[in-house]
Amino acid sequence: MNLADIQKIAEQEVDFERAYKYRINVCCSSGCVPLGAFKVLKAFEEAVKEFGVEKECKVAKTGCVGTCSVGPAVVIEPGDYLYQNVTPEKVREVVRDHIVLGLPVKGMLYGNPAFFKKQHRLVLRNAGKIDPTRIQDYIAMGGYSAIVKCLATMTPQGVIYEVATSKLRGRGGAGFPTGQKWGLVARAHGKPKYIVANLDEGDPGVFANRTLAEADPHAILEGMLIAAYAIGAEKGYLYIRSEYPLAIQTLQRAIAQAKSLSLLGDNVLETGFKFDVELRFGAGAFVAGEETAILASVEGCRAMPRPRPPYPANSGLWGKPTLIQNVETLANIPIIIQNGGAWFSKIGTPRCTGTKCFSLTGKTNNPGLIEVPMGITLREVVFDIGGGVPEGRKFKAVLVGGPSGGCLPDALLDLPIDYDSLTRVGAIMGSGGIVVLDDHSCMVDTAKFFTEFCVDESCGRCTPCRAGLARIKEVFAGITEGNARMEDITTLEKASVYIRDASLCGLGQTAPNPVLTTLRYFRDEYVEHIRDKTCRAGKCFKKEEKGVEQ
Amino acid sequence: MTTTTVTLKIDGLEVTVPEGTMILKAAKDNGIIIPTLCNLEGLSPYGGCRLCLVEISGSPKLFPACITPVSSGMEVTTKSERLTEYRRMAVQMLLAERTHICSVCVANDHCELQSLANQLGVDHVLFERKWTNLEIDSSHDFLVIDRNRCILCTRCIRVCDEIEGVHTLDLKLRGKDSQVIMDLDEHWGSSCSCTSCRKCAKVCPVGAIYIEGEPVSHTKHKDIAEFITERRQRKWKR
Ligand SMILES: Cc1cc2nc3c(=O)[nH]c(=O)nc-3n(C[C@H](O)[C@H](O)[C@H](O)COP(=O)(O)O)c2cc1C
Ligand code: FES
Numbered sequence: 001m002n003l004a005d006i007q008k009i010a011e012q013e014v015d016f017e018r019a020y021k022y023r024i025n026v027c028c029s030s031g032c033v034p035l036g037a038f039k040v041l042k043a044f045e046e047a048v049k050e051f052g053v054e055k056e057c058k059v060a061k062t063g064c065v066g067t068c069s070v071g072p073a074v075v076i077e078p079g080d081y082l083y084q085n086v087t088p089e090k091v092r093e094v095v096r097d098h099i100v101l102g103l104p105v106k107g108m109l110y111g112n113p114a115f116f117k118k119q120h121r122l123v124l125r126n127a128g129k130i131d132p133t134r135i136q137d138y139i140a141m142g143g144y145s146a147i148v149k150c151l152a153t154m155t156p157q158g159v160i161y162e163v164a165t166s167k168l169r170g171r172g173g174a175g176f177p178t179g180q181k182w183g184l185v186a187r188a189h190g191k192p193k194y195i196v197a198n199l200d201e202g203d204p205g206v207f208a209n210r211t212l213a214e215a216d217p218h219a220i221l222e223g224m225l226i227a228a229y230a231i232g233a234e235k236g237y238l239y240i241r242s243e244y245p246l247a248i249q250t251l252q253r254a255i256a257q258a259k260s261l262s263l264l265g266d267n268v269l270e271t272g273f274k275f276d277v278e279l280r281f282g283a284g285a286f287v288a289g290e291e292t293a294i295l296a297s298v299e300g301c302r303a304m305p306r307p308r309p310p311y312p313a314n315s316g317l318w319g320k321p322t323l324i325q326n327v328e329t330l331a332n333i334p335i336i337i338q339n340g341g342a343w344f345s346k347i348g349t350p351r352c353t354g355t356k357c358f359s360l361t362g363k364t365n366n367p368g369l370i371e372v373p374m375g376i377t378l379r380e381v382v383f384d385i386g387g388g389v390p391e392g393r394k395f396k397a398v399l400v401g402g403p404s405g406g407c408l409p410d411a412l413l414d415l416p417i418d419y420d421s422l423t424r425v426g427a428i429m430g431s432g433g434i435v436v437l438d439d440h441s442c443m444v445d446t447a448k449f450f451t452e453f454c455v456d457e458s459c460g461r462c463t464p465c466r467a468g469l470a471r472i473k474e475v476f477a478g479i480t481e482g483n484a485r486m487e488d489i490t491t492l493e494k495a496s497v498y499i500r501d502a503s504l505c506g507l508g509q510t511a512p513n514p515v516l517t518t519l520r521y522f523r524d525e526y527v528e529h530i531r532d533k534t535c536r537a538g539k540c541f542k543k544e545e546k547g548v549e550q
Numbered sequence: 551m552t553t554t555t556v557t558l559k560i561d562g563l564e565v566t567v568p569e570g571t572m573i574l575k576a577a578k579d580n581g582i583i584i585p586t587l588c589n590l591e592g593l594s595p596y597g598g599c600r601l602c603l604v605e606i607s608g609s610p611k612l613f614p615a616c617i618t619p620v621s622s623g624m625e626v627t628t629k630s631e632r633l634t635e636y637r638r639m640a641v642q643m644l645l646a647e648r649t650h651i652c653s654v655c656v657a658n659d660h661c662e663l664q665s666l667a668n669q670l671g672v673d674h675v676l677f678e679r680k681w682t683n684l685e686i687d688s689s690h691d692f693l694v695i696d697r698n699r700c701i702l703c704t705r706c707i708r709v710c711d712e713i714e715g716v717h718t719l720d721l722k723l724r725g726k727d728s729q730v731i732m733d734l735d736e737h738w739g740s741s742c743s744c745t746s747c748r749k750c751a752k753v754c755p756v757g758a759i760y761i762e763g764e765p766v767s768h769t770k771h772k773d774i775a776e777f778i779t780e781r782r783q784r785k786w787k788r
Contacts, residue, residue, distance in 0.1 A: 285724070302721075307597040307617045460702060460721070460728035461598045467643035470726045471677040478678075491676050498639045501612055502600045 001262040002270040003148050006139060009261075013140035020058040022099055023077040024048075025128055026086075028061040029214045030207070030246050031068035036087065037061075040072045043088035047095040057099055060137075063215020065128035066119075066369040067110060068207075075128055082110040115366045118385050120347065120373045122355045123331045127215035132250050135257040138218040144263060146337035147225045151271045154337075159230040160186060163333065165341025167353040172198055172289070172326030173401075173430050174506070175352070175419035181323065184313040186231040188321035195236035196298060196317065196324045197224055200282050200289035202241065203402030204453065206433040208357040209327050211369050213240070213247040216331065217254035221277060223330025225263070226337060228275040231323055236275065237298050238327075241282040251279060286403075286457035289431075290505050291324045293459070304459050305505035326431070328357055348374030352418035362399070362435035365390050372417070379413040382436055393438040397522070401430030403450045403457075404510035406517035407443060426517040428510055442537035443522040444529050447514045448476035454511035464499040465508030471495060472515060480540035484530045492526075493519055558624040573626055574602055574615040584628050585637055585666055587644075587755055588703035589616035592775030593712055596704055599644075601637050601666070604628045612636070634670065641667050646677040647726065648684070649698040650756075657757030660766045663701060664756075684729060689739030692762050693751060697729050700758040705772075706730060706750035713778050718744040730758075749774060 017023070026032075026041045041061055048054045067073050070084035074094070081104050083094060090108065097103045121127070130137035138144070150159050164179025185193060197220060201209040213220060224236045240248055255277055258264045266274050280298050282288045288303035295316050297303035316322020332354060336344045345353045352374040358381070361367050365387030372381060378398055382388070389395045397407045400417075406427025408415070415421050419429050437446065455473050460466045475492050478484040496512035496519075503509045519526065528534050535541060553568040560577050567576040572595065577584050587599035595617040602615040607625040615628070627633070644650070644663060652658050666672075684697035704721070707730065711717040718741055722731045732741040751759045752771040761769050780786060 307595075307614060309619070455725060458725035460723075460725045461596075463598065463600050463640045463643055463701075466702070466726055466728070467647040468639075471643055471646055474678050495639065495643075495676070498636055502603055502636055502640070504597055504600070504614075 003152050006144050006148050006261075006269070009136060010139045010142070010145070013136045017058070017140065019055075021056040022053075022058070024057055024059045025062040025075040025077065026059065027064055027071060027073045027075075027128060029064035029068075029211060030244075031064060031211075032071035032073060033246070035071045037072040039088045040074065040086050040091060043091035044074075044095065047091050048099070050092070051095055051100050053095070053099050057095075060131045061133070062130060063127045063132050064211045064369060066124070066211075066371075067115065067366070068369065069367045070110060073110070073128075076104075079104075083108045084110045112366055112387060114384055114387065115368070115370075118376065118380055119371055120355050121371050122335055122347070123212060123219075123328055123357055124215065124369070124371045125335070126219065127211065130216065132215055132217055133253055135218060135254065135261065138216070142338065143218055143334070144222055146334035147222055147229070147263070148269070149337055150226055150229050151269060151273060156186065156230045156232065159226060159337065162341040163230070163336060166332075166336045166344035167341075167351075168329065168332055168336065168344065169352060169419060170326055171328035171332075171356065171429075171432070173428060175429060178325070178329055181313065181325075182227065182230050184311075185233075185321050185323045188314045190314075190320045192235060192320060193231055193233040194317045194320060194322040195224055195227055195231070195233045196294060196322060197236060197238045197327050197330055198289060198291075198294060198324060199238060199240040199244075199247070199327045200294065201244075201431055202282075202284075202286035202289050202457070203431050203433050205361050205435060206359045206402055206431055208359050208369055208432045210244050210247050212327060212331055212357070213244070214250050217247075217251045218258065219331040219334060220251075220327045221254055221258055221264070223325075223327075223333035224277060225268070225275055226333045227323060227325065227330065229273060231321075233323065234274050234276070236277045237280050237317075238277055239280045239282060239288075239294055239298060241284060241288075243284060248279065248281070255279070285459075286453075287459045287505070287507050290507060292505065294324065295322065304461055305507070307504055328432075349416065349418050351420060356417070356429070356432060358432045358434045360386050360434050360436070363389050363393065363438040363440070364436040374418045375416045377414050377416055378408065381417065381434060382413065386436060389436060389438045393440060395436070396439050396441055397437045397443065397446075399433070399435040399437065399446070399514070401428035401510075401513070402433040403453045404428065404507070404513050405430050405433065406513045407437070407446060407521065408517065409521040411521075426513060426520060428513065430510075440537055442535050442539035443518045443525045444476070444479060444535070445537070445539040447518040448473070448480060450514040451476060451511070454507065458507065458511075459505075462502075462504040462508060464502040465504070465511065468495055468499040469508070469511055472499070472512070479526065479529050480535075482533045482541050486527075486530055488530065489519070489523075489526055556620050556622045558620050558622065558626065560626045561628055567620055569620075571620050572616055573604060573613070573618050573620055573624075576620050577615065577626070577628060582628055584615050585669070586616060587662060587666065587701065588705065590705050590708075590753060590772060590775050592777070592779035593705065593708040593753075596708070599640065599701070599703055601640055603633060603636060605630060605633065637666075638670050638672050641670060641672050642675045642677060644701050645672070645675050646679045648680060648682045648700065650679075655699060655757040656760045657699075657754075657766045657770075660770055661757060662755035687732075687738050688762065689737040690741075690744070691739070691746065692764075693738060693744075693746065693748065693759065694762050695730065695738065695759050697758065699756050700730060701756055702728055702730075703755060704730075705753045705755065706759055709749045709753050709775055713775050714745060714747050714749050716743050716745055719750060
């Protein structure tokens, strides 16, 4: 296999695809599989034979198109007809009407074109379009042409320059400029250098990285290859949580395929460039996604964060320079190389370029996975893409950034989504969770819930996060059970600010965000709970059997 | 060998120290004491207790002095209203976290947490104080661990690993449930790696690890790690 061979595979594959008139893409991602996607797939395979159209139709299992709430989802190309809630029984009808008669089955089509209208699919460019278990599918879509371009025509510095020009920022939460990070690792002394791709995704209710890995695993691998070439790394670890069995399987297969085409290994595409990827599995700790904790975990230790400096760029895995990058960041790299950094920098806002994937959940009409350009407003996400709040309830707040994000009220709905705007109002980008809350939600209870999550997930190393969050949790218990005094609001505030400022790692530094933002935007609810002992959402003051702690 | 030095200001005082020195040590060598709990000279720094947080001009963030190296021209503030407030907060959170009742504690009057509370003027605890019921292990011939008094500074774990070199002690569980364990969570009396060297009891800042029947005033000897390290580096000449 050499550089030209990749091009040949792409051409062969395109010819092969051209022989088909239709392509039936059945989503076989984690969302649709429990709903019976494999049965639907089988039904399609049988139905096309039954109607004698198997020569015209290619039935493929693909990744997620994002409409996880109405699965199993099936897309028929050309025309991108999206069928929802497909059952094996309905498959014959679809094949008969759509393929044989050429009349799409109106009643089964996804009725919400607005869900896709404001999206901009860059990272998820292949999601739902290619079969993630076939490397040829990825190559046919132009995959691995970016690493070919790097190896054939670009210097490592040139690659870093291109990524810096794109102004891409890390998608794992903190938003550090990616090109700058690559420059730091490239310049750091010490050999070998390592790459760690972060697919820990420990935030509850967030599934963007999982979907990406299940739908387009080679995009992540290609991003790692390009990063390795740019910084001079020979070995990469892909850290994935073991709760993602399908993603693990998909990635394992992808790595084996890439090796067999010598895209990974000692002599990548006969250019002498050497890079290998190994999977490492997390054991389900949120903090393991933090960059120093992930290093400890990859080394085989307890996933405990450590103080920085030294920064991983200088002293990471086994004390060597290490690049830690979120998988969504990595999946952006191939398109930046293909189209140029300048092209990428025009998408989104001037300071936050590109797009971001979000898991849209909670009280929304269209839950699912979305990818939107940076700078889109919360209102557009919640009301246009999400279709508003169901059952005629009233919108109350939107939680951006997972368990350590901020609860933002309707007054902030016109806020553009980018790193800096979110930080200014007390939220964070996090790994991309947007939870919509309606007037059934109690904001005190919501803040309490996320505090409890962070208490459970705190590693225990530093006082503020370990001992402090547990204290806050107790204050919340008092407020929601009716044993609180007004001073407790001040205590909450003081303790939260302290935990934010004094904690060792990002977990403790951001964990008080839900408390601080609800105190800032929904203070009256706290007052009602304490003074009047009432909860307008009817969530609190219920008698519960109190468990004995410890 | 010549060492490069760095000049910086700590609380307005100009000091010159070797490159790579931590702020905590630079301050101490110049007579400025920053409160600490987890740090111990001679052991690897941990950065956990957050008592040593200081301000550095030009940054809104706080820095743990025990683990932040000096750099040239740095201006460090070790005392301010905010820092005192934060240190009090840390002590209060620790006091509320487990069962810290000085009057019935072996380490009463010889406890670093207690004396810090006094120094910082902690005269009440904002939070509800917890009454924990964690395991007390007195199966060892003379070493006792009362996990209800532990503040999880991990000095014992580090001294056992780094100075004694046996790594009998470690942590189990995480967060507020973290506990110091022996070997693979065995009783101390049946630990096959423990050498009974007593260093853990000597460095424990509180009354969590102590020697049965021996006054804590006699046991505590927290400079031990520093002494042994310096001796091993042959810093002392005969
Ligand atoms: C508590 C905590 C959890 C984190 N979890 C993740 C995660 O699941 N995935 C991730 O990519 N980054 C996570 N991060 C961010 C990483 O520390 C790191 O910033 C990121 O992986 C860097 O990659 P990027 O520059 O591509 O964003 C987490 C950070 C903290 C503090
Ligand atoms: S002494 Fe520095 S954090 Fe404990």
